[in-house]
Amino acid sequence: MKKILIVILAMVSALSLSACNGSKKEKLYIYNWGEYMDPEVIEMFEKEFKVKIVDDEYETNEAMYAKVKTGAINYDVVFPSEYMVNKMQEENMLEELNYDNLPNFTQYIDPLINETIYKLDDSSASDEKMDPRFSVPYFWGTVGILYNTTMVDEEVTSWDILFDEKYSGNILMQNSVRDVFVPPLKLLGYSINTLNETELSEATQMLIDQKPLVQAYVIDQVRDKMIGNEAALAVIYSGEALITKEDNADLEYVVPQEGSNIWFDAVVIPTTTQNKELAEKFIDFLYRPDVAKLNADYSGYSTPNTGAFDLLDAEVQEDPAAYPSSETIAKCEIFQYLGTEGEELYLAKWQQIKGK
Amino acid sequence: MNKKLLASPYIIWILIFTILPLALVIYYGFTAQTPDGIVFTLDNIKKISDPLYWKAFLLSARLSLLCTVICLILAYPLALILAKSGNGKKTLLVFFMILPMWMNFLLRTYAWLNLLEGNGVINTILQFFGIPKQQLVNTPFAVVLGMVYNFLPFMVLPIYNVLIKIDDSLIQASSDLGANKFVTFRKIIFPLSLPGVISGITMVFVPAITTFVISDILGGGKIQLIGNIIEQEFTFASNWHTGSGLSLVLMVIILFSMAIISKFDKDGEGAGLW
Numbered sequence: 001m002k003k004i005l006i007v008i009l010a011m012v013s014a015l016s017l018s019a020c021n022g023s024k025k026e027k028l029y030i031y032n033w034g035e036y037m038d039p040e041v042i043e044m045f046e047k048e049f050k051v052k053i054v055d056d057e058y059e060t061n062e063a064m065y066a067k068v069k070t071g072a073i074n075y076d077v078v079f080p081s082e083y084m085v086n087k088m089q090e091e092n093m094l095e096e097l098n099y100d101n102l103p104n105f106t107q108y109i110d111p112l113i114n115e116t117i118y119k120l121d122d123s124s125a126s127d128e129k130m131d132p133r134f135s136v137p138y139f140w141g142t143v144g145i146l147y148n149t150t151m152v153d154e155e156v157t158s159w160d161i162l163f164d165e166k167y168s169g170n171i172l173m174q175n176s177v178r179d180v181f182v183p184p185l186k187l188l189g190y191s192i193n194t195l196n197e198t199e200l201s202e203a204t205q206m207l208i209d210q211k212p213l214v215q216a217y218v219i220d221q222v223r224d225k226m227i228g229n230e231a232a233l234a235v236i237y238s239g240e241a242l243i244t245k246e247d248n249a250d251l252e253y254v255v256p257q258e259g260s261n262i263w264f265d266a267v268v269i270p271t272t273t274q275n276k277e278l279a280e281k282f283i284d285f286l287y288r289p290d291v292a293k294l295n296a297d298y299s300g301y302s303t304p305n306t307g308a309f310d311l312l313d314a315e316v317q318e319d320p321a322a323y324p325s326s327e328t329i330a331k332c333e334i335f336q337y338l339g340t341e342g343e344e345l346y347l348a349k350w351q352q353i354k355g356k
Numbered sequence: 357m358n359k360k361l362l363a364s365p366y367i368i369w370i371l372i373f374t375i376l377p378l379a380l381v382i383y384y385g386f387t388a389q390t391p392d393g394i395v396f397t398l399d400n401i402k403k404i405s406d407p408l409y410w411k412a413f414l415l416s417a418r419l420s421l422l423c424t425v426i427c428l429i430l431a432y433p434l435a436l437i438l439a440k441s442g443n444g445k446k447t448l449l450v451f452f453m454i455l456p457m458w459m460n461f462l463l464r465t466y467a468w469l470n471l472l473e474g475n476g477v478i479n480t481i482l483q484f485f486g487i488p489k490q491q492l493v494n495t496p497f498a499v500v501l502g503m504v505y506n507f508l509p510f511m512v513l514p515i516y517n518v519l520i521k522i523d524d525s526l527i528q529a530s531s532d533l534g535a536n537k538f539v540t541f542r543k544i545i546f547p548l549s550l551p552g553v554i555s556g557i558t559m560v561f562v563p564a565i566t567t568f569v570i571s572d573i574l575g576g577g578k579i580q581l582i583g584n585i586i587e588q589e590f591t592f593a594s595n596w597h598t599g600s601g602l603s604l605v606l607m608v609i610i611l612f613s614m615a616i617i618s619k620f621d622k623d624g625e626g627a628g629l630w
Contacts (some may be wrong), residue, residue: 062591069594169491175577177592216494216576221469230474347593354580355408 026051028278030077031064033057033265034220036139038298041291045282059219060176068093074272076279082117083178085135085266086337094134095269101280104287105136108307113140116329117264129334135266136283139301141238142262142324142332143174143182144255146222148248151232159183159256162233163206168213172225172234175217177343177350178335179261180207183235186258193336195345204349208356217354226251237263238321239301253321259331264304381607384600400601409585409602413609416581419496420564423503424511427560428553430504431511435552438512439519450516453509465502465573472498472574494576502570510559518552519545554617562610582606 028045034057042053056073058064061084068075068088080088088094099106114120117140118132147156151170154161162171162183174180178192184203185192194200215231222234227247236244241253267286269279285291289307296303296312302322303309309317316322338346388397403409438449456464471477472493479489492498522545530540568583582602589599 060591062594066591066594175572177588211578214578215474216578218577225473228473228475344593344595347588350592351408351580351585351588354577354584355411 026275026278028053028077028275028282029073029075030055030282031058031068031073031075032079034059036079036265036295036299036301038294041286041294044291045285048285049278049281051278068270068272071272074274075270076273076275077282078268078270079138079265080135080268081263081265081335082130083335083337085130085268088268088270089131089134090337093270093272095271095273095276095279096133097136097269097283098280101277102136102284102287104284104289108287108289108292108305109136110304110306110309112326113137113264113304116262117334135268136287137264137304138267138286139239139296139299140262140264140304141302141322142255142328143179143235143237143260144241144253144321146226146234146236146241146244146251146253148226148229148232148250149252150250151229156233156252156254157257159187159258162235163187163210163213165213167232169215170232171210171214172222172231173210173214173217174222174235175219177346179235180217180350180353181346182261183256184210186256186260189258192261192333193338195338195342197345200345200349204353207353211353211356237301239299242300242316242319242322255321255324255328255332257331259333261335262329262332263335265301381600381603384596385604386601388597400598401605403598403601404605409582412580412585413582413606415496415579416565416583419500419581420503420561420567423500423507423564424557424561426500426504427508427511428557431508431515431556432553435512435515435519435549438516453512457509461506462569462573464506465570468498468502468505469493469573472501493574494578496575496579498574499571499579499581502574503564503567506570507560507564510563511556514555514559515549515552518549522548557617558614561613565610566606 028051030053032055036057037055042055045051046053056075058067061081064078064080065084065088067073068078069091085094114132114137117130117137119129120132145156145159145162147161152161152167159182161167162173181200181203182192184206185194185199187206188199188202190196190199190203216225218225222236223240223244225231226234226236226244229248229250236253238253238255241251245251245253267283269276269283273279286295287305289305289311292303292305292308293311296305296308300322303312309323320328385400386396386398387394388399404413434453438446438453441449469476473479474489474491474493476493478492482488482490526544526548527540530544535543566583568581568587571579571581571584586599586602586606589595589602
């Protein structure tokens, strides 16, 4: 028995020794969506600040949350969507940002976006907005319909085309609990944050009726499938839409007239951080106009950075799919965090649809 | 003592990566988060009786049974051929059998997606011959195909391993005593290969009934298996308690069905699993 203990001790000390040797350079652990940051940006930061960036990728907010929550890896910077920021904030998983360390943010943040998203004054109208202390926006955009003009000969203006039997087998929906409910809830004129059981059941019934028409519920495959002419209509994020258009000129993106979800992915520092100072340096670096432009070009999403916007091609600046008018934005809503019970309600409805 | 020492890395491994996670699954499975803190409950276990979950479970059971049967039918003759071929040929055939496993499982499944899609490779070939487009992907058929493709080697190899160990003199003795090839197979070869068949069934059935990746990729998210439900509980709802409870039920059902299967292995020569 003693010998076993000695072996264990030896192994543990060997492990801890090797852990010490490897950490000469400061390390920054970032956890980001796939294909969301130009690899050049990471290299630039590593060179300029003489640090090493370790970056991991995730596919859904929920997957990211689960991993950060366990604290298995001490991430310094993560990029949750707004509703996930609220959830993490509520569970005290986020560090408060010090704006004195973020001069680029203060200078370049688009005031319109900033005030649409964040609670900057005490009026009751802003109660549904976010607390600015814990996050800054990274990219923003909308959810809409991407359609193939060779397969759809009418003008797409409304979500109801997704429920049209004419396109049976040619519709792609999002395989994601909250996004999938946007089309029916907006068509019915309800809030996309509704917790009203009847409203949600109506939407659920619409999605159940729609299921035979749906080719597949997908997330990242939407892009490939639409480029490959596999489907006529797809629910998609605006940034993805822009990228697909580069590869298939027949694709068009539209934000339906009923309104939609306006989303943004934020940059936050989780409490797991071991190096908050470096994390803030990185966040401010992301707000440097040249860096923000690199990322905007790379990902195709809309930047909240006025300095970077000015550097973009005129074609992108004037594209209503990337930078919609303020009237369109007025009809859109941010996803609110619904609380554990609210989330479980949505999941139950979603499983009901998938189980049919 | 020396032997025990050698086993210690394995024991530590088992402790950290099997016993501890299992204990956590049991802990989460039997508890729930309430405003008053964590309390003991059976609700997570009972959730399997929810018609929605039960339906997903039955679908998983059906598809994975089908997959196991198809694998067995394909694998047994293949294993026989492998076992009986000459040494050089044998190595080559086994090599080809294992070769696809060197590639990542997800990549291989995505490759099937490209083959089966509406404008995929198979449909393009069909259309070239004037056959109309077939709906191949996003169907239960595609999911079973993906399972069979991914898990077939796990059926072939254990059966093959048992078959090559069968003493040739037993087969000679059988024909000396007047048995024809069929009788020899039925009375000698098949009973002796049962341990391999049983571990093959285990190694195919268990990953098949718990999969959620294959059904998501090849089923287009339209086919909801119990694995998908458990995955969603962990990822979408962050509800570790329900997820663990359902996992426990699944585990017990698998253990139970494996115990029944091993009853067929009368002499207790089963691969030492039970």
